Amino acid sequence: MTPSSSGALTISDGRLALSGLLILVNVGLSAALRLGLSRSLLLASVRMVVQLLLVGFVLEWLFRQDDAPLIVLVGAAMALIAGVSAVQRTRQRFAGIYLNSLLSVMASSALVTGLAVTGLIQPQPWYNPQYLIPLLGMVLGNTLNGLSLGLDRFMEGLRSGRDQVETDLALGATRWEACRAVVRDAIRVAMIPTINSMMVMGLVSLPGMMTGQILQGAAPAAAVRYQIVILFMIASATALGVFAVVGLAYGRLTSADHQLRLDRLVKVGGQAEWRPAGAFLSWRRRGRSQEMALGKNNGQQD
Amino acid sequence: MPDPPTALDRPLLLSAAGLERRLGDRRLWSRLDLELAGGERLGLVAPSGAGKTLLLRTLALLDPPQAGRFSLLGRPPAAWGLPRWRAMVAYLAQRPVAGGGTVETNLRAPWRFQERRGRGGWNYERITGWLAALGRDHSFLSYDAERLSGGELQLLALLRTLQSDPTVLLLDEPTASLDGATTAAVEALLIAWLAAGPRAAVLISHDSEQIERFATRTLELPR
Numbered sequence: 001m002t003p004s005s006s007g008a009l010t011i012s013d014g015r016l017a018l019s020g021l022l023i024l025v026n027v028g029l030s031a032a033l034r035l036g037l038s039r040s041l042l043l044a045s046v047r048m049v050v051q052l053l054l055v056g057f058v059l060e061w062l063f064r065q066d067d068a069p070l071i072v073l074v075g076a077a078m079a080l081i082a083g084v085s086a087v088q089r090t091r092q093r094f095a096g097i098y099l100n101s102l103l104s105v106m107a108s109s110a111l112v113t114g115l116a117v118t119g120l121i122q123p124q125p126w127y128n129p130q131y132l133i134p135l136l137g138m139v140l141g142n143t144l145n146g147l148s149l150g151l152d153r154f155m156e157g158l159r160s161g162r163d164q165v166e167t168d169l170a171l172g173a174t175r176w177e178a179c180r181a182v183v184r185d186a187i188r189v190a191m192i193p194t195i196n197s198m199m200v201m202g203l204v205s206l207p208g209m210m211t212g213q214i215l216q217g218a219a220p221a222a223a224v225r226y227q228i229v230i231l232f233m234i235a236s237a238t239a240l241g242v243f244a245v246v247g248l249a250y251g252r253l254t255s256a257d258h259q260l261r262l263d264r265l266v267k268v269g270g271q272a273e274w275r276p277a278g279a280f281l282s283w284r285r286r287g288r289s290q291e292m293a294l295g296k297n298n299g300q301q302d
Numbered sequence: 303m304p305d306p307p308t309a310l311d312r313p314l315l316l317s318a319a320g321l322e323r324r325l326g327d328r329r330l331w332s333r334l335d336l337e338l339a340g341g342e343r344l345g346l347v348a349p350s351g352a353g354k355t356l357l358l359r360t361l362a363l364l365d366p367p368q369a370g371r372f373s374l375l376g377r378p379p380a381a382w383g384l385p386r387w388r389a390m391v392a393y394l395a396q397r398p399v400a401g402g403g404t405v406e407t408n409l410r411a412p413w414r415f416q417e418r419r420g421r422g423g424w425n426y427e428r429i430t431g432w433l434a435a436l437g438r439d440h441s442f443l444s445y446d447a448e449r450l451s452g453g454e455l456q457l458l459a460l461l462r463t464l465q466s467d468p469t470v471l472l473l474d475e476p477t478a479s480l481d482g483a484t485t486a487a488v489e490a491l492l493i494a495w496l497a498a499g500p501r502a503a504v505l506i507s508h509d510s511e512q513i514e515r516f517a518t519r520t521l522e523l524p525r
Contacts, residue, residue, distance in 0.1 A: 167459075170362055170392065170394075170463075171415065172385045172389030173415045173417070174385050257367075259363070259365065259366055
């Protein structure tokens, strides 16, 4: 059974256009209250429509493919975007942060999604894009938030808690003993959204995937089963990814000599715009020149 | 800056040679040598911004190495292990920090570090003895550490470090927030503590009279 042939009512072009009128409510409010949001609201609406229509075409094409390497490549590209986006939201950076984020996202999502398609859901074949791609997308979207929160909290925690960490180091603590509280706090904060959403799942929120399946004509009891698997996947991938990314950041911002290396941390200005490629390249350059400046001063210690 | 030769009964504790420190493009000092023998109290004299604090942090190996060779009792840092080195070459920061809980919680905390295992522990009599010398009674131990005044925080930090008997004490403005009487008590306490073993101290103070009272010799950092 293919998605297009199943139960949900098809939305015609005219009705789709009509739904766009709903945004005029927002534009009207913004104009009346002089919120200055009209432009961004319209821009965001246009982007959303264009991006989704394009994705619709891409997915139609993708779901017809039967080539494991190609599908895995698409999955890897999704993970790449997620890994880069996770870093985009942080207020501080260090050289190598993108690589750390990518490694964490790829390892955690590949492991968890891999387990799901080979063991839990078992589509035939395992790389069936109709299952693999949406599952991976949901795992990535949530892991991304966890990584952003964890990274940001960890770097900020080290910076604001610097005096406490160095006090402990000066008293003979190892780097782990000195940073443990900051690491724990970062992981805890990163897991809060996942835990919260599981807590109120079904009571406050009906997840999008389940709603979609039900509209599509699936029995709610069956849709719920999918949702349970998905939530466990999200929770474990987020936990693994956050653990990895904070661990890697800890290794980078401390040294084997039990020193705090906040000199490797650079604040970034408000990069609110989503420019993965541009920011990625410009950061690589900045990060490298900063490392070189440090390398110049390195002497031996004893 | 070579030191005068040390007598046999004053063992060489800490030596650092060829120290260099840059801050951005600015070179704070280079080819700086420093030796500390038992019983010595070295006063660091330099204008603001000359890097006095950075020198103490360098000796405690808290900053990434730039250049220099270090040795404590004849052994390099790698042979001691960095946590052990810092427990023996103890840096007391200018702005002390205390964690949550009472003063006593904070004084007990360092004893839980891996490095301290089997090296003694919380000693109530010793701490209250020191507190008495500083004009405080045992009720100080139950104060909320996060509500201490700047001066009280300095006392807490001093005792927290002293209780583990480091070999070299690096003091960064240790009495900056204390009144005259308590400052005198701290100086007397430190001199008595230093005399009780092969120990040495380095002192930074903005108060040149304190340097004169306390230091057995001074080191001037070049501008």
